[in-house]
Structure formats: structure tokens, C-alpha cells
Amino acid sequence: MFAVAERGLDRVFGQRLNPFYHLGALSFLSFWIIAASGLYLYIFFETSISGAYPSIEELTHGQWYLGGILRSLHRYASGAMVITAVLHLLREFSLDRLRGSHWYSWFTGVPLLWLLVASGISGYWLVWDQLAQFVAVISAEWLDWLPIFTDPMSRNFINAAAVSDRFFSLLAFLHIGIPLALLLLMFVHIQRMTEARSNPPRGLALGTLASFIVLSLAWPALSQAPADLDFAVGSVDLDWFYLAIYPLVDRWSPGAAWLLAAGVTTVVAILPWLPPGRRGPAAVVNLENCNGCGRCFADCPYDAVTMQPRTDGASFAEEAVVADDLCARCGICVGACPTATPFRRASELVAGIELPALTVHDLRERIQGKTEGLDGEGRVLVVSCRERPRVAESAGVVAVELPCVGMLPPPFVDFVLSRRLADGVMLAGCSDCDCRYRFGNDWMDARVAGERDPALRARVPRERLDRYWESRPARSATAARLERFREALKSLGPYQRNAAATPTREVRDGAD
Ligand code: HEM
Ligand code: SF4
Numbered sequence: 480m481f482a483v484a485e486r487g488l489d490r491v492f493g494q495r496l497n498p499f500y501h502l503g504a505l506s507f508l509s510f511w512i513i514a515a516s517g518l519y520l521y522i523f524f525e526t527s528i529s530g531a532y533p534s535i536e537e538l539t540h541g542q543w544y545l546g547g548i549l550r551s552l553h554r555y556a557s558g559a560m561v562i563t564a565v566l567h568l569l570r571e572f573s574l575d576r577l578r579g580s581h582w583y584s585w586f587t588g589v590p591l592l593w594l595l596v597a598s599g600i601s602g603y604w605l606v607w608d609q610l611a612q613f614v615a616v617i618s619a620e621w622l623d624w625l626p627i628f629t630d631p632m633s634r635n636f637i638n639a640a641a642v643s644d645r646f647f648s649l650l651a652f653l654h655i656g657i658p659l660a661l662l663l664l665m666f667v668h669i670q671r672m673t674e675a676r677s678n679p680p681r682g683l684a685l686g687t688l689a690s691f692i693v694l695s696l697a698w699p700a701l702s703q704a705p706a707d708l709d710f711a712v713g714s715v716d717l718d719w720f721y722l723a724i725y726p727l728v729d730r731w732s733p734g735a736a737w738l739l740a741a742g743v744t745t746v747v748a749i750l751p752w753l754p755p756g757r758r759g760p761a762a763v764v765n766l767e768n769c770n771g772c773g774r775c776f777a778d779c780p781y782d783a784v785t786m787q788p789r790t791d792g793a794s795f796a797e798e799a800v801v802a803d804d805l806c807a808r809c810g811i812c813v814g815a816c817p818t819a820t821p822f823r824r825a826s827e828l829v830a831g832i833e834l835p836a837l838t839v840h841d842l843r844e845r846i847q848g849k850t851e852g853l854d855g856e857g858r859v860l861v862v863s864c865r866e867r868p869r870v871a872e873s874a875g876v877v878a879v880e881l882p883c884v885g886m887l888p889p890p891f892v893d894f895v896l897s898r899r900l901a902d903g904v905m906l907a908g909c910s911d912c913d914c915r916y917r918f919g920n921d922w923m924d925a926r927v928a929g930e931r932d933p934a935l936r937a938r939v940p941r942e943r944l945d946r947y948w949e950s951r952p953a954r955s956a957t958a959a960r961l962e963r964f965r966e967a968l969k970s971l972g973p974y975q976r977n978a979a980a981t982p983t984r985e986v987r988d989g990a991d
């Protein structure tokens with residue numbers, strides 16, 4: 480389902496602005512819109528039992544051009560935050576991005592949802608209309624089921640005599656305090672990622688804000704009839720994003736609703752540890768080949784590599800150290816390491832940093848073995864990321880899979896072409912902004928463009944390298960793309976070294 484939706488959205492928005500690739504960032508954006516609009520609403524909100532409802536009515540109608548719009552923005556951004564957070568959860572699940580080192584973001588995401596819902600509920604309560612009354616009564620019944628209150632809340636607080644201005648101040652405090660805790664946890668949630676993308680691209684952010692404004696003008700958020708605790712609430716319009724559990728508390732029993740909520744929360748929270756388990760061992764550093772350059776440290780998307788003082792007496796100042804529990808086994812560090820060059824004549828090719836499940840030596844062997852079977856004109860080696868659908872092989876096409884396309888050290892492209900193992904190389908990875916391991920294709924693009932070490936040598940003819948970034952393409956789309964590439968290669972004829980290109984930084988990438 481995600482594959483179909485994302486392909487459709489790719490066509491409408493393009494890869495860079497596809498909202499599905501920025502769901503976590505859109506939750507952040509929603510939060511900032513909620514916070515900014517909420518601040519304004521709070522200035523005019525009266526925290527008293529008699530003043531709450533009229534002050535919001537005044538904002539909505541008397542000040543419709545600003546207060547009214549901001550109230551609606553507050554409401555729509557709150558809805559959007561739930562939608563984007565839940566879609567984000569489902570998508571991370573669909574990508575299996577919860578096991579191993581990913582457990583941390585997954586596990587901290589679960590209380591985020593609770594805090595988000597609690598923030599929304601406390602907000603609905605403040606309006607003190609019929610919906611607020613329904614929320615107040617059902618929340619009290621629900622909380623009363625827990626053996627934490629000596630006196631039932633529903634009897635002591637939720638009746639006309641007991642709901643006081645002080646109680647309203649407490650609610651206002653909760654409606655500020657819980658979102659602040661939410662914000663704190665949002666930052667905890669992204670702690671283990673380097674350069675976490677918590678801001679959507681500018682175009683997407685502006686488009687989202689504009690669509691909220693349009694919605695606010697077309698369908699302004701309104702209060703329902705004022706609350707009256709002397710009468711039971713007949714019927715209310717629910718906000719299903721925040722209050723979906725409330726009808727269950729009402730219809731079933733508070734105990735059953737707690738059981739459901741706690742059961743779902745527990746299952747979701749422990750998913751990272753349910754089978755199937757994590758795959759393969761973490762990246763390992765081979766000190767005899769590590770010169771302490773720090774490229775693996777710079778490129779690791781999960782802060783799993785640190786640079787520490789040298790321990791083996793070598794003349795380099797630092798060495799790379801991998802934290803097993805943070806390592807996602809993506810291999811991007813291998814692609815970054817200058818010693819991972821297939822041209823090296825060492826009997827056993829060992830890079831400074833390796834993924835034991837697929838060493839650089841094995842990768843060279845695999846590529847050499849596979850390309851031996853290539854035949855005819857326009858021969859292509861596809862190096863694809865394991866997350867994508869398998870590429871169909873044929874007489875002219877062979878494919879090698881890596882955990883992430885960013886694992887391929889650029890000298891391998893040079894090696895394949897200059898040794899004429901194939902006429903062209905296709906790198907097939909996830910869509911822009913959607914790398915399974917966050918930065919695999921970004922770093923590869925930068926390495927090919929010569930903007931990031933290790934840069935692809937200038938002598939490599941770029942027209943023989945096709946970068947195909949699409950996370951979940953249809954088989955036919957990949958076949959068509961390959962066909963076009965092969966036709967282009969045939970018209971180029973046999974491989975010639977790009978003599979015109981002046982060597983730049985490639986000299987440092989391991990000489991031929
Ligand atoms: C308030 C709601 C949430 C916000 C604002 C949020 C935000 C984010 C952001 C900004 C990222 C980083 C994206 C990147 O740079 O690649 C992220 C990643 C992630 N989030 Fe959330 N998130 C929220 C809720 C959740 C929930 C409910 C879950 C699941 C239970 C979850 C699971 C994850 C996972 C697994 C990752 C990816 C970590 C990785 O690549 O290893 N998030 N989130
Ligand atoms: S494989 Fe390398 S780049 Fe990937 S998380 Fe582990 S240490 Fe970082």
C-alpha cells in the first residue's frame with residue numbers, strides 16, 4: 480500500500496517534496512504551528528469556569544480574521560500531527576525500521592503518541608462546551624477505574640458545584656505542561672540519529688501551512704453548545720483523531736478500554752524484540768588498515784562511530800570505534816572508507832572498517848564472479864540496495880545486492896569500468912529523502928559529484944553510471960529504465976578512459 484501511495488505522491492510532488500518521506504518532520508512542523516497558534520489563543524483565553532467558553536467564542540467570531548483563523552490552525556495542525564505520527568509509525572513498521580539499533584526511536588515513539596493524545600484531550604476540555612463536558616465526564620470515569628484516587632474524580636470534580644476556577648487553572652497548566660513534555664520527548668526520540676530531519680523541505684512546509692489556512696477559512700473550528708453539568712450530554716461531534724477511545728469507555732467499560740489501550744501499547748512497544756531477530760554482526764574496525772581519517776565517523780547516519788585516541792601505537796592520532804548497539808548494519812561507513820578500494824594489491828583485501836556479513840574482499844569476488852557471466856553489448860552491473868525489489872538478471876544484466884547502496888566504495892565503479900567487467904554500472908537505491916538508512920543515496924550523489932570523500936575519480940565517464948533512486952518501483956519501471964540505459968551504453972561503444980578529465984582528489988583514494 481505504501482509503495483502504491485508513494486509512487487502516486489512522487490508523481491504529484493516529486494521525490495524531494497513527497498510528504499510520505501517527511502512524516503516525522505511534518506509532525507514536528509505541526510507541533511510548531513500548534514505551539515505558535517496556542518500561544519496567541521492563550522493570551523485571550525480566560526481560565527475560569529464562566530469565562531472559558533465566552534472567551535473562545537469571542538476569539539472565534541469577534542476576531543475571526545486572526546483569533547478565529549489561529550484557533551482553526553491550532554485544531555487542524557493537531558489533527559495533522561496525529562495523522563502524520565500514526566502514518567510515520569506504520570511506515571517505519573513497513574520498512575522494518577524498528578529492530579536492532581532502531582529500537583530506540585521506535586520505543587521512544589510509543590510514549591510520544593500517548594503524550595500527543597493527552598495534549599489533545601486536555602485541549603478539548605478547555606473549550607468547556609458539550610464536547611468538553613463529555614470528555615470531562617468520560618475521562619473522570621476512565622481515570623477513576625485506576626486505583627490511584629482515593630475519592631472518585633467523577634464525584635469530587637465533575638459536578639456543577641465542584642468544577643472551580645482553580646480546576647480550570649489546573650487544566651490550562653496540563654495543556655501547556657503535557658505538550659512541553661511531548662516536545663522534550665520528541666528531541667529524545669531523534670537523539671540517536673545524525674542530522675535528524677526534523678524540518679520538512681521549505682516547499683512542503685509552506686504548502687502544508689497554506690493548506691491549513693485554506694481549511695481554516697473554508698471550515699473554521701467551532702465550539703459546540705456550552706457545557707452544563709446539570710444535564711447529561713445528549714450527542715456530540717467527536718474528533719476521532721484524539722477521542723476515538725472515548726465511545727469505547729462509554730459503551731464498554733473503563734476497564735475494557737484500559738485493557739485495550741495497555742494491550743496495544745505493550746505489543747507496539749515490544750515489537751522490536753519480537754522475531755525475526757536482528758541481522759548479522761555490527762561493523763568492525765580493522766586497526767591495521769585504519770588511518771583515523773574520520774570519514775566513517777562523518778558518514779554514519781546513526782552516530783555509531785566515534786573517533787578515539789589511538790590504542791595500537793600507530794602514528795595516527797585517532798582510530799574509529801563502532802558501538803555495536805547503535806550500528807544499523809547499513810555498511811555506509813564501508814563506502815566512506817578510503818582503504819576499501821578493489822584496486823589494492825594486498826593478497827587479502829581488508830578495509831579499515833568492514834561489515835562482517837559482506838566484506839569488501841567478498842564484494843570484489845562477488846562482482847568479479849557475477850560479471851563473468853555478462854554477454855553482448857551494453858552489459859550492465861546493477862548494484863542495488865537490499866530494500867528494493869530484486870532486479871531481474873539476463874544475459875546482459877547482473878545484479879549485486881548491498882544492505883544500502885551507500886555501502887559501495889566509489890573506486891568499485893572505476894574498477895568495474897576500467898577492468899571492462901561491464902559497460903555500465905547502475906546504482907539502484909531508495910528515493911531521494913527516503914533512504915532506508917537515511918543518507919545512503921545522498922552520500923553517493925555527493926561522492927559522484929566530487930563533493931564528498933571518497934569522491935569518484937574524475938576519469939570515470941559519468942554517462943556510464945546511472946543512479947536510479949526510487950524506493951519501491953514497479954518491476955516494469957526498473958526493466959524500462961535498464962533498457963534505456965543499455966541502449967545508451969550501446970551507442971557509446973566500448974569503454975574509453977576519460978582522458979580529458981584532470982585528476983583531482985581521487986589521487987588519495989588508493990592508486991591503481
Ligand atoms: C510526535 C510524534 C513523532 C515525531 C515528531 C517524530 C519525529 C521523527 C523524526 C524527525 C525522525 C527522523 C527522521 C530522519 O531524520 O530520518 C523520526 C524517526 C523515527 N521515528 Fe519518529 N516521530 C514521532 C512518532 C513516532 C512513533 C509513534 C514511532 C513508532 C512507534 C516512531 C518511530 C520512529 C522510527 C523507528 C524512526 C527511524 C529511526 C531510524 O532511522 O532508525 N516515531 N521520527
Ligand atoms: S554499518 Fe557503519 S555506517 Fe551503518 S550504522 Fe553501522 S557503523 Fe554506522
Ligand code: SF4
Binds near residue numbers: 799815817832
Ligand atoms: S574511514 Fe576507514 S580509515 Fe577512516 S577512520 Fe574510518 S575505518 Fe579508519
